[in-house]
Amino acid sequence: MTEQSRAHPFRDSSEDRQASHHIPDTPQTRSPTYALAFDDPEFLGREELRPVRLQLELLKPDLVMNEAGIKSTVVMFGGARIPAPADKDTARTETLRDLSKYYDQAREFARLLTIEGLKTPELEKVVVTGGGPGVMEAGSRGAADAGGVSIGLNIVLPHEQAPNEYVTPELCFNFHYFAIRKMHFLMRAEAVAVFPGGFGTLDELFESLTLIQTGRMKQIPILLFGREFWEKIIDWHALEDAGTISPDDLKLFRFVDTAEEAIEAMETWEEKGQKRRVIPGR
Numbered sequence: 487m488t489e490q491s492r493a494h495p496f497r498d499s500s501e502d503r504q505a506s507h508h509i510p511d512t513p514q515t516r517s518p519t520y521a522l523a524f525d526d527p528e529f530l531g532r533e534e535l536r537p538v539r540l541q542l543e544l545l546k547p548d549l550v551m552n553e554a555g556i557k558s559t560v561v562m563f564g565g566a567r568i569p570a571p572a573d574k575d576t577a578r579t580e581t582l583r584d585l586s587k588y589y590d591q592a593r594e595f596a597r598l599l600t601i602e603g604l605k606t607p608e609l610e611k612v613v614v615t616g617g618g619p620g621v622m623e624a625g626s627r628g629a630a631d632a633g634g635v636s637i638g639l640n641i642v643l644p645h646e647q648a649p650n651e652y653v654t655p656e657l658c659f660n661f662h663y664f665a666i667r668k669m670h671f672l673m674r675a676e677a678v679a680v681f682p683g684g685f686g687t688l689d690e691l692f693e694s695l696t697l698i699q700t701g702r703m704k705q706i707p708i709l710l711f712g713r714e715f716w717e718k719i720i721d722w723h724a725l726e727d728a729g730t731i732s733p734d735d736l737k738l739f740r741f742v743d744t745a746e747e748a749i750e751a752m753e754t755w756e757e758k759g760q761k762r763r764v765i766p767g768r
Contacts, residue, residue: 499524543666547659551637551674554657557608559637559674560599560752562592563690564621564681564711588681588711589624595679595745596628596636602749604634612637614671617649617658621681626652639667668693677707677752682715698738699731705738707755709748713741 503525509515523529530539565585569577574586596613603611613629615622617638629636630652638653641661649658661667672678672694680691691710697703710716725731742748 540663540666543661543663544669547639547670548673550659551657554635555609556612556637556657556674557606558610558676559612559614561671561675561678561694562596562613562615562621562625562681563671563678563683563687564588564592564625565683565687566616566618566620566622567684568620568682570624585682585712585715589621591711591743591745592621592624592679592681593628593631595748596625597632598628598745598749600629600632600634600636604632609635611676612674614639614675615653616640616686617653618647619650621683623650623652626650626654629654639670641667672697672703675706677709677755679709679711679748681711695735695738699735707752708739709751710739710741711748712743716741 503522506522506525514520518526518528521529529535567577567582568589569582569586570589571586574583577583577586599611599613603609612635613625614637615625617626617640622638626636626638627650635654635657636652638649638658639661640647640649640659641664659670668690671690678691678694680687680694691708694703694708698705698708716722722736726733726736740751742751
């Protein structure tokens with residue numbers, strides 16, 4: 487923050503934070519109670535401070551993306567274990583080796599989106615992924631191929647991990663709370679592309695569908711890459727036959743197999759931007 491951008495005449499908090507690190511070393515100043523509250527990790531990590539941490543995780547990425555001029559995004563969900571075709575021989579199953587083709591499709595889809603987004607004065611159709619390997623890496627890589635930016639929403643996991651090397655560093659975020667991370671995926675989304683994946687991908691897909699089905703979110707294109715994969719693992723029509731979803735719910739998504747098909751589906755989506763009417767009991 488500069489003197490010109492500051493909206494008040496008071497001393498800036500960052501100045502006091504720096505000053506507090508250069509004080510006489512005494513029993514009083516070494517006491518944990520003396521640390522500034524906003525500069526005290528032990529305090530911020532307390533159980534009672536969870537509401538504050540939730541707020542911070544919502545605010546920080548939102549403020550950064552606003553300042554970067556991110557107008558709209560296209561979300562790419564998909565498996566971290568899907569290898570690039572060049573690495574498919576290292577995959578542990580034959581199915582993963584076959585699914586490696588979707589790495590290239592994800593990369594090409596992101597490239598085409600980014601080219602389209604760069605034609606606008608604002609940052610639109612910015613690719614956002616979970617920031618990790620597999621399909622996420624392919625999405626970030628495709629945006630980089632086109633000379634654009636991409637957003638990575640990582641999350642701290644018990645096993646060591648790092649963002650993929652293609653995410654734009656200034657738009658690479660890390661989360662503690664899954665719920666806040668999923669909010670950021672959808673807050674600026676104008677479409678969601680879902681590639682083959684595991685539990686995490688299924689969770690993200692069904693949350694997106696549920697928000698649209700219940701009218702809690704505007705209707706946007708939901709694109710499922712790989713009809714054969716999705717129809718094998720989910721019997722969509724069994725849900726319809728059981729009456730647990732309505733026939734119209736099957737129109738909330740479309741199957742595509744290539745990047746070009748996905749772009750066309752986005753352009754021809756009938757209900758895009760409309761709020762879905764919720765029918766009681768469905």
